[in-house]
Amino acid sequence: MRTVIYPGSFDPLTNGHLDVIQRAAKLSDQVVVAVATNESKKPLFTVEERLELVRTAIKHLPHVEADSFDNLLVDFAAKRSAVAVVRGLRAVSDFEFEFQLALMNRKLNENIETIFMMPKDTYTFLSSRIIKEIARLGGDVTEFVPDNVRLALARKFAKGN
Numbered sequence: 044m045r046t047v048i049y050p051g052s053f054d055p056l057t058n059g060h061l062d063v064i065q066r067a068a069k070l071s072d073q074v075v076v077a078v079a080t081n082e083s084k085k086p087l088f089t090v091e092e093r094l095e096l097v098r099t100a101i102k103h104l105p106h107v108e109a110d111s112f113d114n115l116l117v118d119f120a121a122k123r124s125a126v127a128v129v130r131g132l133r134a135v136s137d138f139e140f141e142f143q144l145a146l147m148n149r150k151l152n153e154n155i156e157t158i159f160m161m162p163k164d165t166y167t168f169l170s171s172r173i174i175k176e177i178a179r180l181g182g183d184v185t186e187f188v189p190d191n192v193r194l195a196l197a198r199k200f201a202k203g204n
């Protein structure tokens with residue numbers, strides 16, 4: 044059983060994330076989408092909300108599940124007996140940070156590999172940050188996020204949060 048972990052803030056999940064999840068599912072027996080607590084990033088959605096949004100959006104995908112973690116990623120990956128961590132690479136600008144993170148994770152646990160996946164080209168410009176900005180300003184995000192995320196964003200901004 045080859046499990047891979049796809050960690051991130053997922054604040055909120057986008058179609059770019061879903062694209063990476065589906066690619067990772069083809070390579071492994073099980074994908075665990077791991078929602079990082081990341082309170083220092085001041086997320087728009089709580090970790091419980093982000094986890095629920097992911098769970099609803101992946102319901103139709105076999106061998107994909109979601110969990111949250113607030114410890115070291117390599118420790119969480121070891122606990123889940125994962126062979127690799129999956130990260131998405133959109134552009135050269137992602138590379139520097141991702142490269143650092145991958146090498147640091149290898150230092151912390153040399154048994155866990157990092158796999159980078161490129162999304163479909165139409166998703167390379169997508170980020171959770173931009174989606175939040177568009178939604179906050181009343182723009183249409185239908186093309187970019189699953190429907191449950193679109194509704195959650197609309198509710199969040201309607202409340203004036």
Ligand code: ADP
Nearest residue numbers: 050051052053059060130131132162166169170
């Ligand atoms: P983090 O805060 O850990 O960067 P994110 O939720 O922003 O969490 O991203 C999680 C992972 O998904 C990262 O590897 C990021 O590069 C990748 N990612 C984010 N958006 C996309 C996208 N549109 N296409 C492919 N990968 C993406």
